[in-house]
Amino acid sequence: xxxxxxxxxxxxxxxxxxxxxxxxxxxxxxxAPVIPLFIFxxxxxxxxxxxxxxxxxxxxxxxxxxxxxxxYGSRLLIRRGKPFDVLRELxxxxxxxxxxxxxxxxxxxxxxxxxxxxAYSIPVHIYDDALLLPPGKVMTAEDKPYTVYTxxxxxxxKHNKPEISKISIRSDHFHTLEDIAxxxxxxxxxxxxxxxxxxxxxxENVAQHNLASFMERxxxxxxxxxxxxxxxxxxxKRPAGSSxxxxxxxxxxxxxxxxxxxxxxxxxxxGSEQASESVSTWVDELIWREFYMHIMVHFPHVDxxxxxxxxxxxxWRYAPDELQAWQEGQTGYPVVDAxxxxxxxxxxxxxxxxxxxxxxxxxxxxxxxxxxERHFMHWLIDGDPAANxxxxxxxxxxxxxxxxxxRIFNPVSQSQxxxxxxxxxxxxxxxxxxxxxxxxxxxxxxxSPPKNYPPPMVDHSMARERTLAAFKVLKIEENNL
DNA sequence: TGAAATGTTGGGGCG
DNA sequence: ACGCCCCAACATTTC
Numbered sequence: 331x332x333x334x335x336x337x338x339x340x341x342x343x344x345x346x347x348x349x350x351x352x353x354x355x356x357x358x359x360x361x362a363p364v365i366p367l368f369i370f371x372x373x374x375x376x377x378x379x380x381x382x383x384x385x386x387x388x389x390x391x392x393x394x395x396x397x398x399x400x401x402y403g404s405r406l407l408i409r410r411g412k413p414f415d416v417l418r419e420l421x422x423x424x425x426x427x428x429x430x431x432x433x434x435x436x437x438x439x440x441x442x443x444x445x446x447x448x449a450y451s452i453p454v455h456i457y458d459d460a461l462l463l464p465p466g467k468v469m470t471a472e473d474k475p476y477t478v479y480t481x482x483x484x485x486x487x488k489h490n491k492p493e494i495s496k497i498s499i500r501s502d503h504f505h506t507l508e509d510i511a512x513x514x515x516x517x518x519x520x521x522x523x524x525x526x527x528x529x530x531x532x533x534e535n536v537a538q539h540n541l542a543s544f545m546e547r548x549x550x551x552x553x554x555x556x557x558x559x560x561x562x563x564x565x566x567k568r569p570a571g572s573s574x575x576x577x578x579x580x581x582x583x584x585x586x587x588x589x590x591x592x593x594x595x596x597x598x599x600x601g602s603e604q605a606s607e608s609v610s611t612w613v614d615e616l617i618w619r620e621f622y623m624h625i626m627v628h629f630p631h632v633d634x635x636x637x638x639x640x641x642x643x644x645x646w647r648y649a650p651d652e653l654q655a656w657q658e659g660q661t662g663y664p665v666v667d668a669x670x671x672x673x674x675x676x677x678x679x680x681x682x683x684x685x686x687x688x689x690x691x692x693x694x695x696x697x698x699x700x701x702x703e704r705h706f707m708h709w710l711i712d713g714d715p716a717a718n719x720x721x722x723x724x725x726x727x728x729x730x731x732x733x734x735x736x737r738i739f740n741p742v743s744q745s746q747x748x749x750x751x752x753x754x755x756x757x758x759x760x761x762x763x764x765x766x767x768x769x770x771x772x773x774x775x776x777x778s779p780p781k782n783y784p785p786p787m788v789d790h791s792m793a794r795e796r797t798l799a800a801f802k803v804l805k806i807e808e809n810n811l
Numbered sequence: 812t813g814a815a816a817t818g819t820t821g822g823g824g825c826g
Numbered sequence: 827a828c829g830c831c832c833c834a835a836c837a838t839t840t841c
Contacts, residue, residue: 556812557812681812682812685812689813724812733812733813734813734841735841736813736814736840736841737812737813737814737841738813738814738841739813739814740813740814740815743813743814744813791815794814794815794841798841801841802841
């Protein structure tokens with residue numbers, strides 16, 4: 331009788347896929363049966379950053395991964411508890427010889443993983459999988475981290491990029507789990523969340539399909555498309571717009587390497603200057619994602635406050651009622667309200683909409699960007715601590731690459747520019763559906779405005795002056811020091 | 812990955 | 827024909 335080899339554990343975290351998964355593939359290369367594990371950590375479940383929508387999307391991702399694994403005669407082992415304890419017990423239970431996982435760069439995860447690395451008598455193998463270039467790889471000539479996007483991008487582009495990991499997966503690569511006690515995949519309610527809206531498919535196959543179809547067409551019009559306010563990014567027939575791949579990147583259902591190399595192929599096939607520029611613009615977005623992850627690793631204080639401490643003196647307004655009006659999409663500015671309602675109804679917004687509502691909260695209402703950050707983290711299915719924090723600090727003017735404080739979006743002109751016909755507004759604000767195009771951005775100017783829609787909660791030009799003044803005071807104080 | 816204020820120019824109406 | 831004004835269109839500066 332051949333004694334079966336000791337298994338190895340692959341701990342899935344933010345890498346819910348079988349293809350191009352560096353740690354998983356390394357585990358498979360050992361030729362030991364791989365135990366595919368996912369752990370529900372109570373610390374994450376009860377965090378105020380978690381929201382029902384993203385949790386529901388995660389559950390869909392796990393269900394898809396489980397069914398994918400069943401094709402290989404295995405399944406996803408679900409456990410609940412503190413990862414430190416769950417892993418210890420599982421090692422004892424299965425006599426596993428090693429643990430594999432991919433690095434998660436968020437501050438919470440880094441801290442958690444540090445404790446785990448040294449904890450057991452078996453080796454823990456960690457891989458840089460979630461980014462093309464991990465933190466530390468893109469540094470200035472003085473070996474310092476970049477604090478501005480453009481030079482970071484220029485340096486990033488000069489590096490060689492890792493190839494896609496290809497492996498043909500067989501059933502005998504995985505542990506059958508027959509003799510291991512597993513929890514069933516929980517439902518939302520069991521995890522302490524209330525039911526939520528319908529969400530897109532979270533399977534690896536669908537992510538691949540969406541990537542491929544984006545590369546067929548929309549990527550060549552991305553320069554314009556990325557600014558388009560799209561009500562239904564997933565609709566079959568729609569103008570070229572966002573790639574809508576962020577939720578898949580968020581959970582590693584799609585590999586960034588695969589996305590990058592697909593874009594390179596698209597670049598090679600671009601038929602015009604404009605088309606290749608569009609492809610390049612999309613790759614820039616991948617680089618923004620890498621940039622903000624690097625920033626959070628090198629400057630972990632951003633998670634708790636301003637990237638630039640000189641803005642710590644800003645006297646943000648405390649205005650719970652106004653915050654609530656913003657959250658509920660009742661500001662009286664149609665484009666802002668449409669976006670905020672989209673967020674709470676589908677857990678996603680196009681990038682342009684995120685900038686508009688972020689500018690409105692921080693510059694028009696002059697409410698702390700952390701309130702917006704929290705709200706976004708609660709609702710976004712693609713909510714990622716690094717990217718979300720980076721985006722909010724950018725909008726507020728306190729971050730890296732901060733837009734100068736005087737760049738304040740005008741919610742009306744943004745609306746006219748990026749939703750000229752008011753299609754986006756009308757989709758999300760049914761109460762404005764009968765408003766003529768002429769007034770769709772400014773319904774309060776109608777002879778008789780709709781009764782069920784509020785007037786603007788602030789006068790934009792007054793709000794603009796107020797914010798400029800607040801920043802200016804700070805500059806004066808700074809000069810007096 | 813702005814917007815508003817201010818400055819400049821040039822055509823047309825008009826006395 | 828000329829000077830003057832108005833103002834749209836564009837450019838530059840400022841926050």
